[in-house]
Amino acid sequence: MNTQERLDFARVAEAITYIRQDFKRQPGLEDIAEKVGLSPAHFQRLFTNWAGVSPKKFLQYTTIEYAKKRLKEGRASLFDTAYEAGLSGTGRLHDLFVNIEGMTPGEYKNGGEKLSINYSFADTPFGKIIVASTSKGLCYMAFADEEKEAFEALRSMFSRASYQQKRDEVQQKALSFFSRDWSEPGQIKCHLKGTDFQLKVWETLLKIPMGQLTTYGDIAARIDNPKASRAVGSAVGDNPVSFLIPCHRVIRSSGGLGGYHWGLTRKAAILGWEAAKVEQME
Known part of the structure; x- marks a missing residue:
């Protein structure tokens, strides 16, 4: 895994941690992107490429309600x-x-x-x-x-x-x-x-x-x-x-x-x- 890939994974992991902590508030794309220090458009592309779904969709899968x-x-x-x-x-x-x-x-x-x-x-x-x-x-x-x-x-x-x-x-x-x-x-x-x-x-x-x-x-x-x-x-x-x-x-x-x-x-x-x-x- 190269340096950029490690950085990308770290940002996605940080986003997931944030989603898990704040799932009841259902944070929007802008909120999550700001948390990891990226623009909403850049974060949307990065996250979708990594997970295969949008951050919004992923949020639904990783909340306690989903479980x-x-x-x-x-x-x-x-x-x-x-x-x-x-x-x-x-x-x-x-x-x-x-x-x-x-x-x-x-x-x-x-x-x-x-x-x-x-x-x-x-x-x-x-x-x-x-x-x-x-x-x-x-x-x-x-x-x-x-x-x-x-x-x-x-x-x-x-x-x-x-x-x-x-x-x-x-x-x-x-x-x-x-x-x-x-x-x-x-x-x-x-x-x-x-x-x-x-x-x-x-x-x-x-x-x-x-x-x-x-x-x-x-x-x-x-x-x-x-x-x-x-x-x-x-x-x-x-x-x-x-x-x-x-x-x-x-x-x-x-x-x-x-x-x-x-x-x-x-x-x-x-x-x-x-x-x-x-x-x-x-």
Whole structure:
């Protein structure tokens, strides 16, 4: 990501933060543009080019009212309809191409000893990302505001693995999900380090359709452990594959966005971006 792209993303992120803080007032184009130090016309072009929709439209997607409305609409049959929506003609959802293979107990316990991990950095609409893979599939993907810190976070998960900075086919397929012209990427296998409970939660996240939201309680009920909302929250927070396993689609039962490891501004940005994509597909 070059200097201008970083500046553009910073301005868009600042605009989204402002929208989230003042959504009840429904600020106009002039208000938001002034906040980020641009003329209304320039800001309109920048934001529309980045998000694919106008600032006004994006505002509708990223307010708490939007979150509540989407949750209410999809809550009763969220998981039951996910497969139907995902497998019907042009409505096929990219999430359904992802499947998870947990690491063996030995791989889990020995910190990735004998694993060879390729990793690389890439630019996305939401900032730089680190993506890593083993011979069996994608093992890590996280937003990387600082490359050194991002790599250290990866290495802390697999302390005994060997690393090579190299982009392979698995990583390339994963990064294709950020393409604005989504084509069918084929199946992506994730090779993840996690407990049985965590793997079950992450697999359940994959069933949330793009453009829909759910709560920690709903996920707990889906995995037949309705009293485990807090444990579900921890597992969601430990998700090692950002965006692809959509932990950003989990919000509080009140309709608030809740937490997100990579920042609420980025979470709101992703939700708005996905909502715009859904509208374009319909």
